Amino acid sequence: MFPPGLLAFPLTPFADDDTVASDVFARHLERQLDARRPIGDEASSPSAWFVACGTGEFSALSIAEYRELVRTAVEVVDGRAPVYAGAGGGPQLAREFARIAAECRADGLLLLPPYLVSSTPAGVVEHVRYVAAATPLPIVVYRRANAVIDPAAAITLMDIPNVVGIKDGVGDIDAMSRLVAAARTSGHARAATFGFLNGLPTAEVSAPAYRAIGVDSYSSAVLSFAPDIALAFYDALVTGATDVREQLLEAFYLPLTRLRDQVPGYAVALVKAGARLDGVPVGSVRPPLVEATPEHIDRLGRIIDQGRAVLRAKSLNPEVAEATK
Template sequence: MIDTYTDGAGRTASAEQRTERVATVTRRLRDGMSAAVLSFPLTPFDADGGLDPDGFRSHVREQIAAGPGALFPCCGTGEFFSLAEPEYETLVSIAVEESDGALPVVAATGYGWAQAARFAAIAERAGVDALLLMPPYLVEAPQAGLVEHVRRVAATTELPIIVYQRTQVKITASSVPALAAIPNVIGLKDGHCDLDRLQRLRLAAPPEWLFFNGAATAEMQARQYASIGVPAYSSAVHAFAPEISRAFFRAFQDDDHARVDELLSEFYVPLVELRDQGVGYAVSLVKAAARLRGAKVGPVRAPLADPAPEHLDVLDALLTKGLDLVGATR
């Protein structure tokens, strides 16, 4: 009997075709991660909190034009947690249209596994390449439960899945073989910055697995992650200043330590110090910086809140300084 699978778009594929699809997406993502940073676009809202699809299309076009390695719409920076399913469908469809196959599109899915399956089906119909599985809502769970959660989500979709560990989700090395046995699980995004633990996970994983640094301001830890064989990273700065993000990536890739130190000390460290002054600033400060550059991304949605006015003044000056460092203008 032939093993077949019908995906969220109603297409039927054999097991061999599914395996080849997973391998192809994994190769494309690996190539993208080695060539550039990963872009996590913002989700534009209007003054009343409604979705602004035209603003998103414009923002995504600018992100793609800056040359990232892959596009991750509707993730943490894109306020996935505040999106209704129809809004999510609109956004991921726009991201797929605008990328037009030029780079991989990886959309978030999450909450409980039943809800994650619904988002996964929407993403699959829209034509995304892979999924980033966000931590399950609220609950702390044992390793067996976390593995089963991933397994249940993966069973509902043909799409390759990258597991995101942060907050209450901490995968252990002993769980990696079980996750790796799930045919469409292809890697891990790390948000804990525990390099001892991550080293163990990487050594326990199959060689084809993808790993990348998903810290809130990942450039701060890029050297440390690279030292254990995880040089790829996502860049929140890319969402508002791709010029700075690209300049750092080039210096990092070229082992230009003086330039890396300059960008860290003059821009990234002050940015992190400002980010740490407000709850939720890992998203709202990024969105505010994009607005300062003229992007029509609007405010954040509740429960987040926009930065305090005095912090916006500091951000404005820091943005100017960072752009000056890389020879870019406002």
């Protein structure tokens, strides 16, 4: 089953001695699990967790650390939502990560692009087929960098039973529109249920455009340091509250994107800095990522304040809402 809606990509916390801080990771997950926003007659929250993926610094982890993170996530989430784990590297190594994820009782995999080697879309399909044959877990394929997936390849991926969707990290809306349309109109038995996910950095900025082409699910790194803002934006998007959505874009998401684009790797480093500002001791990033500068961290703090000012003005901040009951 492809996970719908708003998707969490938690950080991997590191302690001062450069080990994985599992206790901090558990608290980090619990904070996001506890986040709830009213939406209609229900409450919205992240609908799936993707651990040890891009925001979780998958490429910087040892196999033992990966196992610890996936096991901890499954224990903490405890069936409240699906837990997907990253898998990547070369084909045999990706199979090994898939095996460990299944042993740890993960619900699915995000298959990252194959390490370094470039190929054709047909070659990427064969890489996916090779990994999928070794695991019973549902797989979301990450379309990014050297993992080139065109419309024909997307249709072929639907022939692999445990491939359930594609995460787009390219950001070409026109190309993605054609890919989605080709899949939906293919006549394939899975054409209506095969999933598509907007996986761009700070995906909220592009979420309205992706939603217009039928891609409703998106990843949110903001959930890792400002879940109140992330959930308020998602609710505004789903309910058509254009004023809230546009104000959050102007005050928070667009300034955050401009800051993120100043330094390669800030899509992770700024998220970790934001989590530390929010009182979660997630530690530093591992190389080759670089830490956010003090000036940029100060600017990030002001951007977060601007986003929460919008929530207060609209009475969307949970603490404000509770105080006015």
